[in-house]
Amino acid sequence: MKETLKDLKERRSCRAYKPELPPQKLIDEVINAGIYAPSGMGKQSAIIIAVTDKEMRDRLSAMNAAILGITGDPFYGAPAVLVVLADKKIPTFRCDGSLVLGNLMNAAHAVGLGSCWIHRAKEEFESEEGRKILEKLGITGDYEGIGHCILGYPAEGGIREAAPRKSNYIYRI
Numbered sequence: 001m002k003e004t005l006k007d008l009k010e011r012r013s014c015r016a017y018k019p020e021l022p023p024q025k026l027i028d029e030v031i032n033a034g035i036y037a038p039s040g041m042g043k044q045s046a047i048i049i050a051v052t053d054k055e056m057r058d059r060l061s062a063m064n065a066a067i068l069g070i071t072g073d074p075f076y077g078a079p080a081v082l083v084v085l086a087d088k089k090i091p092t093f094r095c096d097g098s099l100v101l102g103n104l105m106n107a108a109h110a111v112g113l114g115s116c117w118i119h120r121a122k123e124e125f126e127s128e129e130g131r132k133i134l135e136k137l138g139i140t141g142d143y144e145g146i147g148h149c150i151l152g153y154p155a156e157g158g159i160r161e162a163a164p165r166k167s168n169y170i171y172r173i
């Protein structure tokens with residue numbers, strides 16, 4: 001239990017990665033933590049597209065960069081990307097997907113991997129190219145991109161210390 005609390009407090013976003021792909025077993029442990037996230041009425045509205053194929057990883061990075069209006073890699077060199085989308089038919093879909101992403105990032109930290117939420121999955125999968133990727137995977141429902149959890153071994157300097165917590169975070173009654 002103490003370890004869980006420590007992990008939750010010490011997880012930080014990682015923004016520089018070693019190029020090697022972590023073992024599939026480790027990635028699967030992270031994914032497994034994601035699929036056990038709570039969801040509104042237990043509807044499990046989210047899905048995860050686990051990308052370890054370099055060509056697809058680079059394609060998503062380029063799509064994300066174009067949306068952001070940059071030419072660099074918005075995935076900071078991370079070799080794996082877990083894209084979370086959620087079914088728009090379920091009223092709690094954005095909350096559900098966000099909780100999956102939270103679990104993924106915390107689990108990544110717990111198994112010694114770096115991670116970071118990368119945004120713009122909505123725009124990415126609303127695009128023609130994004131729709132085609134979903135179609136090819138046989139994903140036919142009305143899914144909205146919630147976010148990417150990039151994943152890999154942290155490179156030096158990739159992780160910054162936590163910002164101080166704001167003073168008015170908590171109100172007690």
Ligand SMILES: Cc1cc2nc3c(=O)[nH]c(=O)nc-3n(C[C@H](O)[C@H](O)[C@H](O)COP(=O)(O)O)c2cc1C
Binds near residue numbers: 011013014116119
């Ligand atoms: C909804 C959301 C979107 C985010 N999008 C990005 C992003 O596109 N790129 C990025 O580098 N970090 C992104 N982040 C990471 C935040 O910048 C990061 O969590 C924040 O600075 C706090 O740092 P920490 O995660 O190390 O505690 C995002 C985080 C959240 C929750």
